[in-house]
Amino acid sequence: MEKLLNELSSQSGFAYDIKCDVEADFSIPENLKRKSDLGLPGIAENDLLRHFTNLSRKNYALSTVFYPLGSCTMKYNPLINERIAKYDAFNSIHPCQPAETMQGILEIMHGLEKDLCEISGMDNFSLQPAAGAHGEFTGLLIIAAHFRSIKQKRTKIIVPDSAHGTNPASAAFAGFEIVPLKSEPDGSIDVSKLKEVLTNEVAAIMLTVPNTLGVFESKMREIAKAVHENGSLLYYDGANLNALMGFARPGDLGFDVMHINLHKTFSTPHGGGGPGSGPVGVKSFLERFLPVPRVEKKNKKYVLNYKKTKSIGAVKSFFGNFPVILRAYAYIKALGGNGLKNASAQAVLNANYMLAKFKDKINVPAGTRCMHEFVLSPKAALGGGVRTLDVAKRLLDYGYYAPTVYFPLIVEEAVMIEPTETESKETLDKFIETLNKIILEESVNEPQKVKDAPSNTPVTRLNEVEAARNPILKWKNR
Numbered sequence: 494m495e496k497l498l499n500e501l502s503s504q505s506g507f508a509y510d511i512k513c514d515v516e517a518d519f520s521i522p523e524n525l526k527r528k529s530d531l532g533l534p535g536i537a538e539n540d541l542l543r544h545f546t547n548l549s550r551k552n553y554a555l556s557t558v559f560y561p562l563g564s565c566t567m568k569y570n571p572l573i574n575e576r577i578a579k580y581d582a583f584n585s586i587h588p589c590q591p592a593e594t595m596q597g598i599l600e601i602m603h604g605l606e607k608d609l610c611e612i613s614g615m616d617n618f619s620l621q622p623a624a625g626a627h628g629e630f631t632g633l634l635i636i637a638a639h640f641r642s643i644k645q646k647r648t649k650i651i652v653p654d655s656a657h658g659t660n661p662a663s664a665a666f667a668g669f670e671i672v673p674l675k676s677e678p679d680g681s682i683d684v685s686k687l688k689e690v691l692t693n694e695v696a697a698i699m700l701t702v703p704n705t706l707g708v709f710e711s712k713m714r715e716i717a718k719a720v721h722e723n724g725s726l727l728y729y730d731g732a733n734l735n736a737l738m739g740f741a742r743p744g745d746l747g748f749d750v751m752h753i754n755l756h757k758t759f760s761t762p763h764g765g766g767g768p769g770s771g772p773v774g775v776k777s778f779l780e781r782f783l784p785v786p787r788v789e790k791k792n793k794k795y796v797l798n799y800k801k802t803k804s805i806g807a808v809k810s811f812f813g814n815f816p817v818i819l820r821a822y823a824y825i826k827a828l829g830g831n832g833l834k835n836a837s838a839q840a841v842l843n844a845n846y847m848l849a850k851f852k853d854k855i856n857v858p859a860g861t862r863c864m865h866e867f868v869l870s871p872k873a874a875l876g877g878g879v880r881t882l883d884v885a886k887r888l889l890d891y892g893y894y895a896p897t898v899y900f901p902l903i904v905e906e907a908v909m910i911e912p913t914e915t916e917s918k919e920t921l922d923k924f925i926e927t928l929n930k931i932i933l934e935e936s937v938n939e940p941q942k943v944k945d946a947p948s949n950t951p952v953t954r955l956n957e958v959e960a961a962r963n964p965i966l967k968w969k970n971r
């Protein structure tokens with residue numbers, strides 16, 4: 494295990510001297526002055542460099558291993574976009590500058606809003622929300638504002654039980670009551686079951702298309718018709734947009750409000766809670782409710798409009814997570830319409846290739862075709878009391894990041910795999926071979942080995958309950 498800086502500390506070398514370069518023209522009272530040494534670790538520059546480099550090599554990252562994390566679209570993020578996001582020309586701008594001095598970034602934001610409209614079939618976008626869940630929350634506030642404005646009391650949101658946990662959470666946070674809807678074994682919606690819960694108190698239904706089992710909602714038009722005839726709206730969870738670009742647009746499918754996870758579909762490294770962006774798109778009848786400021790073009794100049802009286806207000810400081818916006822814009826412009834369409838086609842092809850290799854050996858509850866991801870239920874194939882959690886841990890021993898497990902909740906022992914368009918056939922083949930080996934051979938022949946995994950990672954199997962209840966946070970207690 495890598496030692497902490499404090500443990501490595503010696504007095505023989507300091508990488509840098511810390512000196513205060515502010516001239517004190519005030520005197521600090523004696524009783525407030527430090528009596529003892531500050532106790533900073535002393536460490537030579539080379540040892541410091543090695544410490545952090547060695548730590549970084551213990552990380553799982555897209556740049557070191559295959560990351561088949563279903564629902565999260567962990568695809569290659571072109572490094573050129575990182576370079577662009579770091580340009581001084583963007584980073585030295587202050588959001589409080591007058592709009593006429595930041596025409597460039599306003600043009601980029603305006604341009605990205607337009608591109609997202611074209612990709613999604615919506616009429617207007619706000620780039621302000623900071624993540625998918627934040628986009629859901631913003632969208633739901635817009636839906637609430639809409640019904641207030643037409644003086645209808647609608648307090649309920651329908652959420653299928655295959656949905657991501659953020660959907661019911663966002664709806665509750667926005668003050669709605671959740672109406673759960675039982676979905677079919679492939680995660681899709683039964684229109685007659687939907688009609689049973691579609692009362693005049695329902696403000697909207699939240700849908701993920703393709704759904705979290707990787708299946709396209711084939712009854713989409715019927716669903717949209719039933720919901721709209723009831724006077725309710727349709728919210729689109731855009732986390733799975735990577736399956737649809739250039740093939741189908743949520744706006745054309747009947748959705749009124751949606752978010753896009755820029756960090757999933759449009760090239761921002763994510764995971765570990767890094768900054769994201771969840772732009773919200775609406776049909777034109779909801780435009781006036783979007784967060785302020787709005788970026789508008791007037792007489793060939795870009796302006797920031799804060800004076801939208803019907804707006805739900807700002808949901809984040811200033812303009813949102815601008816570096817993520819910038820990467821998305823660069824990515825979309827680099828790929829172009831055909832490139833985005835190819836990305837989706839390849840993502841769907843890769844997922845179907847993997848599914849075809851698994852389907853005769855491991856149960857696939859949603860059937861034998863999928864969009865960009867699929868969910869295995871290995872319960873019947875596993876031996877020796879081995880569970881999906883053990884399989885996920887064992888994959889770490891083989892140098893893979895584990896797929897999403899136990900989601901969606903409607904699949905027993907779920908393993909959710911999303912290969913994305915950016916992995917080679919060789920990588921997919923090796924992963925398929927390894928997962929089959931763990932499930933079909935190791936769990937039967939050497940179950941204990943799988944249950945004890947991982948055994949060759951820097952940290953071996955953790956007692957997750959103990960780790961959460963009694964975290965060791967002080968280096969001295971280690």
Ligand SMILES: *Cc1c(COP(=O)(O)O)cnc(C)c1O
Nearest residue numbers: 564624625626657659730732754
């Ligand atoms: C990731 C995800 C979300 C939430 O998005 P965040 O950007 O993580 O807040 C919502 N729904 C689905 C289906 C997702 O995969």
